[in-house]
Amino acid sequence: MASSQKRITKELAEVTSDPPVGIKVSLVDESNVHNWNVILDGPPDSPYAVCLLSHTSSSLANSKLIQGGKFKLLLVLPTEYPFKPPVINFKTRVYHPNITFDDKGSMCIGILKAEAWKPSSKILSVLTATQQLLSEPVPDDALESAIAEKFKSDRKDFNAEAKKYTKQYATGK
Amino acid sequence: MPPPNTPRRSSSVDSAAQSHLDYLDLDLGEAVPNIPTSAYSLSPSAPRQQHLHLGVDRQPGGSLNRLPEPNLPHTVDFRGLNYADTVDENLLCPICRVPMVEPVDTACDHTFCKDCITEAFKYSNLCPIDRFSLTNTDLHKAHKIVTNQLDALLVLCPCCTSPVPRAMILNHLERYCKDALVRCPGQACRDTVKRKLYGRGCLHYDVSCPDCNMIMQQLEMADHRERDCQERLKDCSHCGDVILRCKEDGHLEKCQYVPASCEWAEYGCDYESRRKDLAEHADVCAFKFVGPMATILKKEINNLRSEVRTLTEKDHIKERRIKFLEGGFGGQRDTDRPLDYADLPSQSLSNLADSSHADPLDSGHEYLLSLVEAQETKVDRLSAGMTELEAKQTMMLFNETIQIKNELAEMRSSQQVLSMHVRWLLNFRRQENQRRFGAGPSSGGGTDGGGSSHDMPFPRRLSDTMNRDLVTKL
Numbered sequence: 175m176a177s178s179q180k181r182i183t184k185e186l187a188e189v190t191s192d193p194p195v196g197i198k199v200s201l202v203d204e205s206n207v208h209n210w211n212v213i214l215d216g217p218p219d220s221p222y223a224v225c226l227l228s229h230t231s232s233s234l235a236n237s238k239l240i241q242g243g244k245f246k247l248l249l250v251l252p253t254e255y256p257f258k259p260p261v262i263n264f265k266t267r268v269y270h271p272n273i274t275f276d277d278k279g280s281m282c283i284g285i286l287k288a289e290a291w292k293p294s295s296k297i298l299s300v301l302t303a304t305q306q307l308l309s310e311p312v313p314d315d316a317l318e319s320a321i322a323e324k325f326k327s328d329r330k331d332f333n334a335e336a337k338k339y340t341k342q343y344a345t346g347k
Numbered sequence: 348m349p350p351p352n353t354p355r356r357s358s359s360v361d362s363a364a365q366s367h368l369d370y371l372d373l374d375l376g377e378a379v380p381n382i383p384t385s386a387y388s389l390s391p392s393a394p395r396q397q398h399l400h401l402g403v404d405r406q407p408g409g410s411l412n413r414l415p416e417p418n419l420p421h422t423v424d425f426r427g428l429n430y431a432d433t434v435d436e437n438l439l440c441p442i443c444r445v446p447m448v449e450p451v452d453t454a455c456d457h458t459f460c461k462d463c464i465t466e467a468f469k470y471s472n473l474c475p476i477d478r479f480s481l482t483n484t485d486l487h488k489a490h491k492i493v494t495n496q497l498d499a500l501l502v503l504c505p506c507c508t509s510p511v512p513r514a515m516i517l518n519h520l521e522r523y524c525k526d527a528l529v530r531c532p533g534q535a536c537r538d539t540v541k542r543k544l545y546g547r548g549c550l551h552y553d554v555s556c557p558d559c560n561m562i563m564q565q566l567e568m569a570d571h572r573e574r575d576c577q578e579r580l581k582d583c584s585h586c587g588d589v590i591l592r593c594k595e596d597g598h599l600e601k602c603q604y605v606p607a608s609c610e611w612a613e614y615g616c617d618y619e620s621r622r623k624d625l626a627e628h629a630d631v632c633a634f635k636f637v638g639p640m641a642t643i644l645k646k647e648i649n650n651l652r653s654e655v656r657t658l659t660e661k662d663h664i665k666e667r668r669i670k671f672l673e674g675g676f677g678g679q680r681d682t683d684r685p686l687d688y689a690d691l692p693s694q695s696l697s698n699l700a701d702s703s704h705a706d707p708l709d710s711g712h713e714y715l716l717s718l719v720e721a722q723e724t725k726v727d728r729l730s731a732g733m734t735e736l737e738a739k740q741t742m743m744l745f746n747e748t749i750q751i752k753n754e755l756a757e758m759r760s761s762q763q764v765l766s767m768h769v770r771w772l773l774n775f776r777r778q779e780n781q782r783r784f785g786a787g788p789s790s791g792g793g794t795d796g797g798g799s800s801h802d803m804p805f806p807r808r809l810s811d812t813m814n815r816d817l818v819t820k821l
């Protein structure tokens with residue numbers, strides 16, 4: 175399918191030449207455009223960002239001192255792309271209702287569901303949707319029901335847990 | 348992009364991993380020399396160059412046999428083309444993300460490449476943009492405005508990279524592109540060459556590079572010596588600049604440090620120095636006045652000489668003609684005796700101009716031959732002119748029609764709006780009349796049924812909003 179490769183190459187060029195804030199993309203293997211490494215910065219207003227100067231001077235803490243956690247993702251484009259949706263897995267562990275809390279890091283997101291996928295959607299919009307999911311979990315469509323439960327009942331505790339795991343895992347290493 | 352035009356014999360139609368060749372797939376499978384000549388008779392370079400090539404075979408009788416045209420069928424992958432400018436986002440196919448190829452509209456008013464939407468239907472029958480349920484029969488050719496805009500997009504020719512309107516690219520490749528491949532003019536050769544090299548005959552033989560001794564085909568030699576050869580550079584022994592070995596002769600002609608002789612050397616000045624110092628000498632040269640004069644005189648003499656030559660030629664032709672005519676009258680001559688002009692009374696005439704015409708059979712045939720030759724060159728010139736004109740005309744026509752078509756479509760749509768308005772007005776008028784004159788509900792016409800005059804505002808308002816919709820859409 176030469177034409178699907180052409181489209182992927184074009185989208186890759188678009189994303190790398192004009193990268194959106196907090197999203198970095200590279201190929202896993204230069205000779206294969208179907209597998210992308212993605213590094214997603216946790217949104218600053220979410221528990222997936224870490225404050226560098228933790229509690230010492232909270233009054234001075236401004237946005238510069240807050241750094242998004244670095245979440246590694248693997249984006250796989252099927253050979254039938256764009257007729258079949260891409261598959262995204264979190265390689266970094268995330269404490270999140272819609273992302274499985276295991277080695278797979280499977281993610282549940284509306285636009286990627288087979289019955290909702292539109293071939294006209296771009297990879298870029300998939301990535302920004304993923305970023306959006308970190309800011310706004312959807313507990314009613316959860317993969318981790320325990321985390322979803324906590325998100326709904328005790329937001330403070332949820333935030334603390336999420337922050338803890340972000341600090342532990344989302345270091346970009 | 349990789350170097351285009353890598354010769355390739357594609358007997359198999361594999362779309363293999365050589366992706367860089369995909370955009371230009373030359374099919375040489377059945378392309379052996381016997382294409383009907385007439386189909387290509389207006390090709391730009393052919394007739395003249397065939398003369399060059401056939402120089403050897405051009406004996407009388409053989410001279411009218413033409414080689415088949417060297418054109419090859421070209422196919423272009425429209426999705427692989429590069430465009431000269433950035434293309435309007437609206438002309439890009441939402442599926443393959445390149446300017447649409449054979450655009451079709453769906454029932455939900457979206458436009459895709461025909462191939463793309465057909466491919467999409469293999470996976471689901473939903474519109475790739477709004478997931479509207481579709482079938483194959485819901486596809487219609489896109490509006491002419493769209494196809495015209497697409498056709499007019501400038502693409503870079505995959506061979507010569509010059510910008511060409513997309514609709515013309517095949518025509519360009521098959522007829523005009525200097526870098527497109529054509530069949531090699533070599534009689535036994537089955538290979539291909541760029542059109543611009545066609546006139547140089549078959550270049551598919553091995554030679555060794557004079558600079559590095561590498562062996563390769565003559566075809567690649569020029570590029571090799573200019574770009575790839577390890578030994579291609581040297582220092583000029585006179586000025587020290589780094590120059591290409593293959594361009595050394597050209598450089599030496601201009602190099603300011605090469606010893607050269609005075610401008611007027613041929614008239615007797617024997618001054619010699621480096622080229623850059625000649626300017627100083629020019630002011631003091633003893634020949635600085637005589638030189639220019641001599642040059643003018645020389646030119647004049649040459650002009651006269653060539654005039655004399657043409658006159659002599661004309662004279663020859665006339666003489667042959669006379670001989671020929673006389674030969675025609677000499678039909679009474681013996682059949683077993685060769686034609687001999689010595690018998691004819693006009694012999695003195697021919698002797699006057701040229702006594703070297705000793706061969707008795709010569710003149711008549713030669714005269715005809717010269718006529719044929721003259722006609723041939725005329726025809727060549729004409730057909731070259733024709734091709735040029737044709738190309739110009741196609742371009743002009745193309746540009747004009749696109750404009751006209753666009754205008755037409757615009758007019759058509761505004762006409763639709765107008766007729767909409769008129770229909771609405773008529774309707775309004777009719778209803779108005781009905782209200783005024785139609786006393787009872789029964790006279791309101793069959794369509795309204797039991798509708799009384801109070802029902803009137805509904806259809807009116809409906810058409811009104813429809814109308815407004817239409818206007819805003821436009």
Ligand SMILES: [Zn+2]
Nearest residue numbers: 440443460463
């Ligand atoms: Zn398309």
Ligand SMILES: [Zn+2]
Nearest residue numbers: 455457474477
């Ligand atoms: Zn649609």
Ligand SMILES: [Zn+2]
Nearest residue numbers: 504506507524
């Ligand atoms: Zn060209």
Ligand SMILES: [Zn+2]
Nearest residue numbers: 531536549551
């Ligand atoms: Zn050849």
Ligand SMILES: [Zn+2]
Nearest residue numbers: 556558559576
């Ligand atoms: Zn060489």
Ligand SMILES: [Zn+2]
Nearest residue numbers: 583585586602
């Ligand atoms: Zn020099």
Ligand SMILES: [Zn+2]
Nearest residue numbers: 609616618632
């Ligand atoms: Zn001189």
